[in-house]
Amino acid sequence: MLSMAWGSNQFLSPGKAFGFTAKVTPSHTLVAQWTAAPGYHLYRSRIRLRVAPHNVQMGPFTLPQGKWMNIPGIGRMRVYEGATLLRIPLQFSGIPPKAITVTSSYQGCNTSVCYPQVTTTWRLPFTAVVNPHVDPRLSATDTVKSVDMPEHHASEMPADVEKVAPQSAPEVAFSGQYTQFAQGLQEGQIFWTLLLFFVSGLGLAFTPCIFPMIPILSALVVGQTQSQMTTAQARMHSFWISLAYVLGMSLTYTLAGIIAALTGSYLQAAFQNPWVLSLFSAFFVLLAFSMFGFYALQMP
Numbered sequence: 063m064l065s066m067a068w069g070s071n072q073f074l075s076p077g078k079a080f081g082f083t084a085k086v087t088p089s090h091t092l093v094a095q096w097t098a099a100p101g102y103h104l105y106r107s108r109i110r111l112r113v114a115p116h117n118v119q120m121g122p123f124t125l126p127q128g129k130w131m132n133i134p135g136i137g138r139m140r141v142y143e144g145a146t147l148l149r150i151p152l153q154f155s156g157i158p159p160k161a162i163t164v165t166s167s168y169q170g171c172n173t174s175v176c177y178p179q180v181t182t183t184w185r186l187p188f189t190a191v192v193n194p195h196v197d198p199r200l201s202a203t204d205t206v207k208s209v210d211m212p213e214h215h216a217s218e219m220p221a222d223v224e225k226v227a228p229q230s231a232p233e234v235a236f237s238g239q240y241t242q243f244a245q246g247l248q249e250g251q252i253f254w255t256l257l258l259f260f261v262s263g264l265g266l267a268f269t270p271c272i273f274p275m276i277p278i279l280s281a282l283v284v285g286q287t288q289s290q291m292t293t294a295q296a297r298m299h300s301f302w303i304s305l306a307y308v309l310g311m312s313l314t315y316t317l318a319g320i321i322a323a324l325t326g327s328y329l330q331a332a333f334q335n336p337w338v339l340s341l342f343s344a345f346f347v348l349l350a351f352s353m354f355g356f357y358a359l360q361m362p
Contacts, residue, residue, distance in 0.1 A: 073175065073335075076177045079098065079170065080099070080168060081097040082095070082096050082097075082166045083097075084164040084184045085186060090153075092113070092120065092151075093147065093148075093149050094148045095145060095146065095147045096109065096142060096145070096146045096166070097145050098142060098143055098170055102172045103131065103170055103171060103172070104142040104143075104168055105171075106125055106126075106128045106139070107139065107140070108167075108179065109125060110167045111150075111164070111166045113163065113165075117159070118152060118159060119152070120150050121151035121152065123148065123150045126142070126146055128142045128146070129141060129143070141170075152188075158188060160187065161186060162188045163186075165183040165184075167179055168182075282303070283303050283304055
């Protein structure tokens with residue numbers, strides 16, 4: 063089902079929707095290119111770029127302005143469409159490295175869904191030869207539309223350029239509320255992570271969609287007690303029923319989250335597939351038949 067969603071014409075996988083390539087010129091200029099497929103756009107504020115090792119530094123630069131776009135639920139943001147190129151002068155101190163790694167993180171959307179942040183790393187050769195005729199005051203904001211830098215797939219890159227696997231990419235800066243949340247989880251502070259999830263769970267209990275469940279659950283927990291029970295027995299019985307409900311819900315959502323993570327797919331886009339929406343719609347219509355007397359639903 064997930065493969066059907068990604069294979070449809072409506073959504074592209076993140077690797078096909080967005081891309082990043084980089085190269086270093088003999089004059090020690092980093093030429094970076096971000097691409098977005100037709101109908102997709104990259105957020106200017108979500109683009110991050112860094113180089114390694116530490117003795118190689120990027121000169122001052124400013125990302126191109128891009129175009130304004132109204133994003134539902136967020137507001138006006140600058141975005142990039144198509145190919146966006148940036149030229150940045152590189153400086154090094156001490157012994158020049160034989161190769162450098164260039165890492166960029168970026169995030170984009172189309173008109174229906176927003177994709178998770180993507181991080182791409184390239185390992186590029188770095189020579190010590192500097193062209194004395196190159197003007198060191200090169201504008202870093204130039205989009206360099208005249209630079210001959212065609213789009214490359216990994217299999218088409220030169221032999222001395224290597225695309226590093228995403229899991230070996232260096233840590234990059236995070237931006238936005240969701241990526242800041244992810245950064246906090248990656249810091250490895252177990253106590254604060256558990257406390258954060260506990261407080262978040264309490265917060266979800268006060269959302270409007272939960273309010274109708276409060277009287278239902280209260281009646282279920284309190285109504286299961288028997289008249290011959292003592293007060294202590296009734297409280298303990300209610301406690302075990304509440305514990306079974308909480309653990310059952312926690313286990314269900316935990317397993318759902320693990321399965322979603324193991325698929326490696328963006329489920330928001332997958333669930334927008336017309337076949338998936340039709341299946342869920344038919345399921346809800348089937349449940350609605352019980353409200354019209356076609357059949358009865360009751361607790362076992």
